Amino acid sequence: MIEIKHHGATTGVTGSCHELSVGDAGILIDCGLFQGQEAGHSSTASNLAIDFPIDHIRALVVTHVHIDHVGRIPYLLASGFEGPIICSEPSAFMLPEILEDALKIGFTRDRKLIERVLDLIRSRIVPLPYSQWYSVFAEGECSLSVRLQQAGHILGSAYVECDAWANQVSERIVFSGDLGAPHAPLLPEPTSPERADRLVIESTYGDKDHEDRETRRYRLKAILENALADGGTILVPAFSIGRTQELLYEIESLIHEFGDDEVAEDVSLPHGAKLSWKDLEIVVDSPLAADFTRIYRDLKPYWDAEATELVNEGRHPLSFEQLTVIDSHEDHLNAVSYLARSHRPCVVLAGSGMCTGGRVVNYLKALLGDVRNDVLFVGYQAVGTPGREILSYGPHGGYVELDGERYTIRARVHQVGGYSAHAGQSDLLRFVEGIPETPAEIRIVHGDADAKLAFQHLLETKYDSRILIP
Known part of the structure; x- marks a missing residue:
């Protein structure tokens, strides 16, 4: 039988x-x-x-x-x-x-x-x-x-x-x-x-169905540009394996293609310099995601032909100049505090992907209440998770409960399903x-x-x- x-x-x-x-x-x-x-x-x-x-x-x-x-x-x-x-x-x-x-x-x-x-x-x-x-x-x-x-x-x-x-x-x-x-x-x-x-x-x-790859790539570009126009932080709840590496790959391709273009009008760095794509800071604040990004790099023989060709051209789609990895808990807390009070445009990928725990929770507590900030979901959010609640109630000015406390969602909420x-x-x-x-x-x-x-x-x-x- x-x-x-x-x-x-x-x-x-x-x-x-x-x-x-x-x-x-x-x-x-x-x-x-x-x-x-x-x-x-x-x-x-x-x-x-x-x-x-x-x-x-x-x-x-x-x-x-x-x-x-x-x-x-x-x-x-x-x-x-x-x-x-x-x-x-x-x-x-x-x-x-x-x-x-x-x-x-x-x-x-x-x-x-x-x-x-x-x-x-x-x-x-x-x-x-x-x-x-x-x-x-x-x-x-x-x-x-x-x-x-x-x-x-x-x-x-x-x-x-x-x-x-x-x-x-x-x-x-x-x-x-x-x-x-x-x-x-x-x-x-x-x-x-x-x-x-x-x-x-x-x-x-x-x-x-999902958006096709070219559509989702340029929609990601538009979301990054619109979100960065007000000098806020884009927070991406990151799954340690898969989505994080794919997003880094796509962001590197945007930086490579649009490097000298301004990310958004009226957004400047200190001393008045304009913010271009090559100045955009990308932060991975998840030790586990960082570990798996390293493992992905070590397993290049299993990459597809397109990614292998980029490496042969001398590009580093998972390890590029604008990428910062935060490891220690102290550095994590300092980053949360700095981004909450600064107006430096930044993209942060932090675990966990459904906001059920991990470092993303501290970012959410600090950033959800500010209209300058954005939360970008790129993966499935299961029923009963904070991620699903933010996705459901965020666009309507609702709230989410994190560690037993309510946090009003003033940040904009986006979803690019094509990156699932x-x-x-x-x-x-x-x-x-x-x-x-x-x-x-x-x-x-x-x-x-x-x-x-x-x-x-x-x-x-x-x-x-x-x-x-x-």
Whole structure:
């Protein structure tokens, strides 16, 4: 018997965890944290504990290293999981880094214990090259092999092809993980699988499409120019992996193209000098984002052809002159204070991406009340997060609650959805259409209810497949 179960990402877009059982054994695809208000889950030890049987689980396959896909791995280990952690080669570099941060969320602050857990995780990681089959188990009449293919979501992301055999029945089951949009900076775009009898596919943007890359790039330029015209700070809540690096890549390209042009009229630096694009200061205030930007630089062999060509031309899209990285907490507090009282135009990328914690919260407290400032969202904001509240209520002069206090939102609020690392509706459909023979069953996960229903309806108009929302 070949069976699929879902332990997360069925009531929203976080907590991804899926199980594929073949006979008496099985694997997990991801094991992520819940964020926001999804299913009543929160990041406390009692809610993070693994609440399903794992004795039969032979391996964990990681699609990519975002926290909502890997954040519960320490709890999986604590529950007794002893199998390998299979992931792509770039993900193998990044997984211990992201889990070090996850360990501090409700698990432990004990440095020695954290190191022991990280050493255990490193010993379990099996880096798997793209397009190469790996035999997970072969027991009696049952066997399971997996293969990873590039998903174009973040560096190292993959969708998972599973070849399952049970009592002379063979199935190819594909788990999409998170799929990227075509033409994303730095990353090759995903190609459809050659076969899928059953498909489990994400639907974060199952109800809408993104702007094309050229449109979103120039809209980013316009937002930067308009926001900087009044000498304020543009605050970008940054996801440490993916969006931060893509934004730096795009901003570097704007500086390269418009370097000597004035960013905005009537905006000057001290002593009356005009502010040009090459004078614009970009600050990354997130140690984790800075670490992953460094790792992205170290993994240039996995960049796409466009990014590789820029490097060959002598450009440094993730390490350019106008970029400042803030590391220490003291420097962070000084930066918040300085930007709150100064009129120096600046773009700050600070973690976390949904404003649920991290350094971005201090910036929000200091900057939201000033009309000179702007908040720019470039990624999905889950229901129940401060980011979703700012996006919903900010344009209407509402407020957001941060650390138990209300903060009135006078800053302007923008969203450039095209910078989402997720595929849009048309991209998801293209992924399905590219499979030579339509899957007999398609399961839609990892989306809010409206997005899943919209994508289900679209697929039902095109295919006779069984379209399920678990």
